[in-house]
Amino acid sequence: MGLDALLSAVVDLIGGGSFLYLLAGVLLGLCFGVIPGLGGTTALALLIPVTYGMSSLDAMYLAGGVMGATSFGGSITAILLNTPGTAPNAATTFDGYPLAKQGKAGMAIGASAAASALGGLIGLFTLLLFIPVAKEVVLKFGPAEFFLLTVLGLAAIAVSVRGKLLRGLIAGGLGLIFAFVGSDAITGDIRFTGGIDYLWDGIPLVPTLTGMFAIAQMIELALKGGSVAGDKAPDAKTMRISGVGTGVLSVFKNWPTLLRGSLIGTIIGAIPGLGGTVAAFLAYSSTVQTDKDPDSFGKGNIKGVIAPEAANNAKDGGSLIPTVAFGIPGSAETALFLAILVLHGMNPGPAILLYNEREVYGLIVALTASAVGASLIGLLIARWLVLITRIDVGIVVPVVVAISLTGVYVLEGRMADVLLTVGMGILGYLMIRFDYPRLTLIIALVLGETAERSFHQVMLISDGQALAFMLNRPVSVILIVATVITFLLPSLRRVRQKRALVK
């Protein structure tokens, strides 16, 4: 039954004017992706009222176009300006920006485009394979597994900050402190809000991220002056952009990195509440951990672009697993997709594949077309985009600051969000200045809430015997083992290196 629906969705798309909706979605997604502070969630939230008058399928094509295109769009800003265009691109800055500074921005964008497209395809292919068993998969992941995944994520933080462990822990601790502001998920008590209503719902992610990365980076650039690439670029004088093809090819050469990133992205994508930021971060840190030469990362290793970009596109496929199983969202974007169905008078639930098959497969086809389409469009315009790194920062900074602050305001229409962004920008700049890892803080902020909530739930469910409860669940045991390995891997490597030296 699935194949019929898939084929008819493809035919629908090629045949009708629906293609225009998809194209509009892709272009809009690229723009919202490129602009720091605006992301896929903002784009979809703004579009929901607009889709009211459309047919539900056209709404799917529009939404799919946006969802598939934003994360590639966001990688462009991450690479060129060290400012992730959307939250899931934060890990791309680690190696993407050093490449841009070396004048290899074309190569990085080429790699990002190919990794995004292929990662998206792998994620959706995995989804199609999983549709028949989606219910069983979702039922295997309960609060115990959510909690252990957050522990794994926090462990990855500790490992990812090699050489700066203490600074990493301080930043992570600060992130956790931020995560616990607002109403307690279990008791409903209001904590650490200082009497400010705004903080009831916690410290919001998008303003924090935009401040920490976009604003902080603009302060840094403004104080430095010059241009991003400087005249280090080998072809600075001729303004010729090269390396895009090399970048695309590098993805095929590093296919294990692509595959690992895509699979991590798909799995994390399926876990509600974690999302693309965590997926990309875990893909990046596991690539660093398992690489023969971990010290080459952070200095412009192309694998450091491939892994997170594959992951943050593959997560869309993963986030649809809980959706096809029970009609529940796996991410903020899929929540908005379900909202569009509700707005069109449908009632998504466990029978979603029965009643809404057309819409679900329509979305899958749209996502596939969008992941590939966005990358193609991106490659076509890469030449001109890269010129941003040659422009004097005196022009870049005011534009980026104005656009990203406006973007933050648009999301909820709250001036307080803008103030928070500026405050986080100053904090972020101090962290750059004193060499504290900013993404560590963001990841801890994302994981903290899920960690706390699911831990409480496990305690309640297991009558206080949390550990015994987890050891009885196979998926939990796998996650515990993975966490232990994550911790041990760096020390094992050190031991091996010492032995090699002695010999």
Add this chain to the structure above:
Amino acid sequence: MRKYLQPGAIALAALAATPALAEFPMDGDVTFVIPYNPGGGFDTIVRTFSPALEEALGATVVPENIPGASGTRGGQEVYRSDPDGYTIGIFNIPGLTVSEATDRDIGFPLSDITWIANLAEEQYGIAVRVDSPIQSVEDLCNMGAPIKLSDTGVDSTSSITAVIMFDILDCPIVNVTGYGGSNDTMIAVMREEVDATLKPVGSLAKYVESGDLRMIFTLTEDTVLDGVQNATEIGHPELANFTINRVVGGPPGMDPAVVAMLSDALRTASESAPVQEWASGSGTALTFMAADETTAMMSALSEFYVQYKDLLAPQ
């Protein structure tokens, strides 16, 4: 943050106040405030009603999402607007009623709001796993351990209903809260994390139909589903008082004539074909009540929940 909101509210009020010359609703657009993000239940019902309301009223209706602070920010915005009929909002009842009954600051007194109409009402049911040995509420109470129930948050109305209901029945419960949405709470039952969940009948029905859950009880006076116990059958018809309502209100001190116009227009909208069609497709129980009836219901609800103040107050 009120400090930052006030200038905005004053500016809005000033804008709304200037053209108070012609007759309602000819002076401008009617803003329909939704205190939650686009795409939720409150958003959907407002956006579905809006075109029909526009037609009935003969004025443009603009839905506006003002999310934040558990739905109180949007309510405050309505409360502070000019009572000219050009700003109305939808309210989460009995969520706000309970917050107020337990002395939580929601930023405005609920009793000051001018109630215009009740659009929809949902009743609750209790469901267990399809292969669970439990057949009735009595079975649940006699398990020998506190009943584990899944819910979204302690201040959610279903959670409050569960706490009060099982207190009335004198059965201890453990409320496992923190699930992401009502669907997640039902999946928690399937994962055997909890024994049962108390949720709106319409939401449970989806999972009953798909063969994942089995309904054992409805908090209703009469039988809703064949073979499923109701509140009267267990000797507690008062449990049917627990409902979820989508209530429309406006700022304090609105002109009764304007209220009547809005209320009539909402009734017409509620009876219109597109709204009826949407309701049957989405399993929404449209229960229209005019202004007087709604106001009476609101004060009855306040009295009802105040009785349980001590039970609900955060420790």
